[in-house]
Amino acid sequence: MKKILLLTLSLLLVGCSIGQIEDTNGDEDYTIETISNEKIISGGSSASLGSIQTTVNGNTKYKVDKFSGIKTIETFRLNNESFNLSIMCEVEKGNFMVALTTDSEIVKVFKNNDTDNYVIDNHKGTYYLKIVGESAKFNISYSNDN
Numbered sequence: 001m002k003k004i005l006l007l008t009l010s011l012l013l014v015g016c017s018i019g020q021i022e023d024t025n026g027d028e029d030y031t032i033e034t035i036s037n038e039k040i041i042s043g044g045s046s047a048s049l050g051s052i053q054t055t056v057n058g059n060t061k062y063k064v065d066k067f068s069g070i071k072t073i074e075t076f077r078l079n080n081e082s083f084n085l086s087i088m089c090e091v092e093k094g095n096f097m098v099a100l101t102t103d104s105e106i107v108k109v110f111k112n113n114d115t116d117n118y119v120i121d122n123h124k125g126t127y128y129l130k131i132v133g134e135s136a137k138f139n140i141s142y143s144n145d146n
Contacts, residue, residue, distance in 0.1 A: 079124055
């Protein structure tokens with residue numbers, strides 16, 4: 001009985017790591033190494049463990065213990081509007097990026113382990129706030145002041 005339980009537990013733990021992208025550039029370098037800019041723009045899939053997302057009064061907090069891939073966490077559809085996006089990002093492990101994209105380009109890459117913002121004035125179009133990771137452990141919080 002113990003052998004079956006240990007085998008089942010082992011398979012669950014191995015299964016949890018499927019889909020993670022290895023951090024290949026060292027512990028102190030958080031630069032995305034494997035995922036291309038083209039893939040970031042076009043989108044893709046992601047795998048995560050231990051994620052929590054909360055939104056209170058327009059402020060969103062997102063924490064993940066292990067994340068790999070590309071995920072759109074917010075979509076902004078503007079109709080001749082302006083907005084100020086403020087992001088605080090803390091990376092503990094792996095490679096990580098928060099990017100604002102359109103359908104054709106990366107507009108802004110937000111700084112890791114810092115607070116950063118981006119202002120769009122009087123624009124019409126769709127913007128995507130994306131997280132990109134390679135075995136990343138991170139916390140971000142962001143708000144859109146428009």
